[in-house]
Amino acid sequence: MNKITFLNPEFFWLFILIPIVIGWQIWKRNQQSATLKISSLQGFSHSKSFLAKLRPLLYVFRILALSSMIIALARPRTVDISSQTKTTKGIDIVMAIDVSGSMLAKDLYPNRMEALKNVAKDFVGERPNDRIGLVLYASEAYTKTPVTSDKAVVLDALNSIKYDFNLQDGTGIGMGLSTAINRLKDSKAKSKVIILMTDGVNNAGFIEPETASDIAKEYGIKVYTIGIGTNGNAEFPYAVTPDHKFLFKMMKVEIDVELLKRIAAKTGGRYFRATSNSKLESIYAAINKLETTEIEELKFYDYDEKFRPLVLFAGIVLLLELGLRNTIFKSFI
Numbered sequence: 001m002n003k004i005t006f007l008n009p010e011f012f013w014l015f016i017l018i019p020i021v022i023g024w025q026i027w028k029r030n031q032q033s034a035t036l037k038i039s040s041l042q043g044f045s046h047s048k049s050f051l052a053k054l055r056p057l058l059y060v061f062r063i064l065a066l067s068s069m070i071i072a073l074a075r076p077r078t079v080d081i082s083s084q085t086k087t088t089k090g091i092d093i094v095m096a097i098d099v100s101g102s103m104l105a106k107d108l109y110p111n112r113m114e115a116l117k118n119v120a121k122d123f124v125g126e127r128p129n130d131r132i133g134l135v136l137y138a139s140e141a142y143t144k145t146p147v148t149s150d151k152a153v154v155l156d157a158l159n160s161i162k163y164d165f166n167l168q169d170g171t172g173i174g175m176g177l178s179t180a181i182n183r184l185k186d187s188k189a190k191s192k193v194i195i196l197m198t199d200g201v202n203n204a205g206f207i208e209p210e211t212a213s214d215i216a217k218e219y220g221i222k223v224y225t226i227g228i229g230t231n232g233n234a235e236f237p238y239a240v241t242p243d244h245k246f247l248f249k250m251m252k253v254e255i256d257v258e259l260l261k262r263i264a265a266k267t268g269g270r271y272f273r274a275t276s277n278s279k280l281e282s283i284y285a286a287i288n289k290l291e292t293t294e295i296e297e298l299k300f301y302d303y304d305e306k307f308r309p310l311v312l313f314a315g316i317v318l319l320l321e322l323g324l325r326n327t328i329f330k331s332f333i
Contacts (some may be wrong), residue, residue, distance in 0.1 A: 168204070
């Protein structure tokens with residue numbers, strides 16, 4: 001019954017009539033039978049016949065019919081709701097990720113690169129209605145995944161990110177930003193966003209970060225910049241053994257904060273600093289809230305009217321009462 005709703009519940013006020021009808025029947029009961037006044041009842045049997053005892057059943061039929069009609073007037077019905085959502089104004093997002101050797105520093109657990117991958121995967125999972133692409137850069141940059149709505153492809157690409165010994169080490173922020181811009185410049189999305197992540201200073205590439213940010217502004221691309229690394233010193237890889245194992249030592253953390261702030265300010269984005277795993281998570285959560293997608297939800301209602309069986313029941317009961325009143329109980333009423 002909890003799935004049944006009533007279109008016109010105001011008709012339930014008619015149930016106030018039920019006690020009135022019952023009271024009227026009780027008050028008029030003695031006037032509905034023929035009476036004979038005699039001086040004494042001696043010699044008459046006081047036991048009522050079986051049919052006489054069943055006579056009040058006719059009133060019960062009438063009350064049941066009236067109650068069914070009231071409920072029918074209230075229009076009971078069940079509803080099956082199905083919904084369909086569609087993105088009305090989506091967002092295209094490119095994550096430009098620094099994969100230079102310094103991203104293996106251990107100031108985030110287990111290192112900066114792995115911490116970033118874990119948080120980025122959660123971010124992708126929370127953007128089901130947007131298209132996302134990946135750009136990786138060190139001294140050079142390349143597209144890991146073009147902008148796509150296939151989140152499985154993006155997640156697989158994130159899982160496969162690792163330090164590339166074939167990629168020349170260095171931090172080409174301008175290269176990473178310009179490559180990300182190329183993936184978005186022709187996008188027709190409502191909003192175009194780049195999340196640029198780095199843990200160093202621009203020291204490689206032939207495109208200046210300032211120039212790339214000017215281009216992003218021209219194309220209406222918003223850039224959120226994230227500086228990854230603690231304040232002070234951290235365990236950095238400083239050498240590689242012949243079997244491709246890294247050697248670490250404590251070194252000063254250097255991030256060009258002012259450059260990242262200028263890029264974000266120029267394009268209408270924001271700069272963030274991730275000094276821990278939890279801080280990195282909160283940054284992605286903040287970006288997730290800042291960049292919302294407009295979703296249109298279409299709901300379809302399939303109503304199943306339930307008043308017809310009640311009307312049928314009321315009709316049958318009234319006919320039954322009328323038939324009994326004019327046949328079996330005719331001599332008693």
